[in-house]
Amino acid sequence: MFWQMEQETLKRAKLEALQLKRLKQTLKRVYDNVPFYQKAFTKCKVKPVSLKSVKDIEKFPFTTREDLQANYPDGLLACGREDIVRLHTSSGTTGKPKAVFFTKADLDNSANLIARCLVATGCTKHDVLQNMMSYGLFTGGLVMHYGAEKLGMLIIPSAVGNTDRQIMLMQDFGTTTLHLTPSYALYLASHFEAKGINPAKDLKLKRAFMGAEPYTEETRLKLESSMGIEVFNSYGLTEMNGPGVAFECTEKNGMHIWEDNFIVEIVDPATGKQLPDGEYGELVLTTINREGMPIIRYRTRDITAIDPVRCACGRTHVRIKRIHGRADDMFIIRGVNIYPQQIEQVLMGVNGVGKNYQIVLESSEDMTIRVEFSKGYFDGNLDNLKTLRGTLVEKLKAAILVRPKVELAEPGTLPVSEGKSKRVIDNRKVY
């Protein structure tokens, strides 16, 4: 079953010709309309016409998250503000988030991509989707919503939390399909157990889509067996519409990326050079079917590899493997993207904080920040240390949107290796 069979099974030669045509149009669009790209192209000594084949994309400059932040709020718009109908921002940044804009056509297109993904997993308009993702600036909620609506599914926009009510909705409305994060799925699974509910028998659940956070194959299998449903991996990022960039089909062996909408590259994170299919490296994506805010060669910082083998499902669009890690130090806690630098910025701005700190990631939900207080800050009592800890928790929560545990440590006690402090201890086992 296909949503857009012709496009999804387009022969490679035709698909690549379509890519070339759309890429040329995109390069011209940003060159003509976005000063940032005009400057960036000029710096690389390229013009849109320099592209003779899709491989020539290598000549063009990358776009990084810093570029998006520097061009906030609308420096990367390729059309007039009056043509934009939706704004989404990326979670977890203070001060300058990444803003992504969509025209009506962009939204409709994105909905079609989602519909393709849903049908690829076996959904039909008779299915009932419970969208257990945050609704708001985060793309996970609304973007999936409109895609499911396009397909004709019944959508229950339950968003996140209130798990008892979520289960009641599943019982009362016959939910067949869930969209949620892996950590919420694990929580839900244990909640089912605690309530003595066997989803496979007592509910109509058939499948779940999990994304927005990294998780292992082991976790997928554990959830499948615990809930008696099929779990499909979903990949996306706000900068590339949100969910729907890549999705597993019923083969569940890698996620198809819609190559008529994105040019996929894998590059060496250190040098930026393209790597051959099959080798792990950083995923770089270029939108070729977006008019509001096209993005050229975006460095996602996600590590994966292309699986060039033709999929048994019949789709000719290439697959990428499960995300293997990050090329930077970003991590995700409770669904929020966090960079150690954000934490450091807060810590160093608080009086009483010493030189050394450590971020310990326990799970997808829990993070502990160990901070040395400064020697001079101790005045003979524990009171101001307590206050310091309280201040740090509040300031961190305000900056990173997640409330961490904070533990104060005596100055000089946090381990230092090779002269450089090891800042992030990752005990999560999600890659």
Added chain:
Amino acid sequence: MKNIKQLSIFAENKPGKLEHITKVFEENKINIMAFNIASQGDFGIMRFIADKPEKALEAFKKAGFTISMNEVFAIEMEDKPGGFHNVAQFIAKSGLNIENAYVLIEKDRQGALLICDIKDTEKAKKTL
């Protein structure tokens, strides 16, 4: 009543810390006259009255400890039943509140000193 210097040493609530701290006293030939240990979860504060407080402060700082020195009150109590009660009564009447207290028994055992922090230092100095 007199003011004397108190050393407060911060430490993680782990085995071996006390040994480490008392070693510094020993190595520097400083005598401990009174002490108090208070733990609060993962941390604790050890308070000491020593015969050479400034020397102790330097020695502990040099040894890498987190240490602070402050002035506390040393109030004479008679070393017999009622001795403490009399002092406590007087302090209560004066409207003062004691924070953290422990005892220093004087060498000749004629009296004892109540070592304590009183928040309202100015008022305490006047009253006592």
